[in-house]
Structure formats: C-alpha cells, structure tokens
Amino acid sequence: MYCESCGSLIPDGQKFCSNCGAEAPHAPAYTYLPVNDSYLSANDSVEVDPRSFRNVSVEVPRSSVVNNTAKIGMIFGIVSMVTIFILYTNIVPAAIGLIFSLKGLKKTKELGGKGMCIAGIILSCAGASYWLLAVIMGLSRLASSIR
Ligand SMILES: [Zn+2]
Structure with a gap:
C-alpha cells in the first residue's frame, strides 16, 4: 500500500512510512475471493468458464487477525x-x-x-x-x- 501523506510505497506489514514516518493506512478487513454463484449437487459435472469468475466475490474474514x-x-x-x-x-x-x-x-x-x-x-x-x-x-x- 501507499503512504497517505507522502505517497511512497509502504511494504505490507510495516506500520509506519519509512520515508515520512506517517502511520500506514489500515489494510482492508476482508480479502476478496472469486467464486461461482451457481449451486451444484455432488453429481453435477461442471465446465467452468473462467470469465464467470470476473464479477462475483465473497467476503472471507482474515484468519490472521487473532487476539x-x-x-x-x-x-x-x-x-x-x-x-x-x-x-x-x-x-x-x-x-x-x-x-x-x-x-x-x-x-x-x-x-x-x-x-x-x-x-x-x-x-x-x-x-x-x-x-x-x-x-x-x-x-x-x-x-x-x-x-
Ligand atoms: Zn510517507
């Protein structure tokens, strides 16, 4: 992500900008994963068109956040x-x-x-x-x- 005050690149996991010392912007609380939105039974055979992945997303909570x-x-x-x-x-x-x-x-x-x-x-x-x-x-x- 990029620093909100000076615009320089802040590596993931770093809490402060190494250029100006400003606090890094918070990472989004969710990761977006593409999924197909159709419901299928166990016996269905599916041919998945990769283009169908384009617009559907599901929210997956970050498992790395643990108190x-x-x-x-x-x-x-x-x-x-x-x-x-x-x-x-x-x-x-x-x-x-x-x-x-x-x-x-x-x-x-x-x-x-x-x-x-x-x-x-x-x-x-x-x-x-x-x-x-x-x-x-x-x-x-x-x-x-x-x-
Ligand atoms: Zn900065």
Missing part, C-alpha cells in the same frame, strides 16, 4: 480450573490468566476476542477465589491444631 493475548488469558483461566484439584497451585495459572485477559481486553477494538477475555477473567477469578478459600480453610485448620 493472542486474550487466547493465552483464556487458556490459563481454563488451566486454573483444571489445577483446582491440586491444592494451592492453581493461583499461578489464575494470576497469569487474569493478567493476560485484562491485557487482551485493551486489544479487542482492533483484534476482537472480547468473549475470550471475559471467559478468561471469569475462570481466573473463580480459580483465584477457590485458591483463597483453600488457603483460609488451611490456615484455620492449622490454627485449631495449634490450640
């Missing part, structure tokens, strides 16, 4: 749930899950993944709450055994 921070947050949230049975250890994935989910939440405007962030926050908080409960119960048991 990885949100994804990591959700995965660690799940891990904090799975490790709930290993007493006192699930606070580690819960903390990591919460940190990544909150960080990921800031990127949802451009990368999406809000659902993953919310899931990560809920799971991590649940994991951390269980950990806190286990610690309090462990401490009270310790206190009553000392008495």
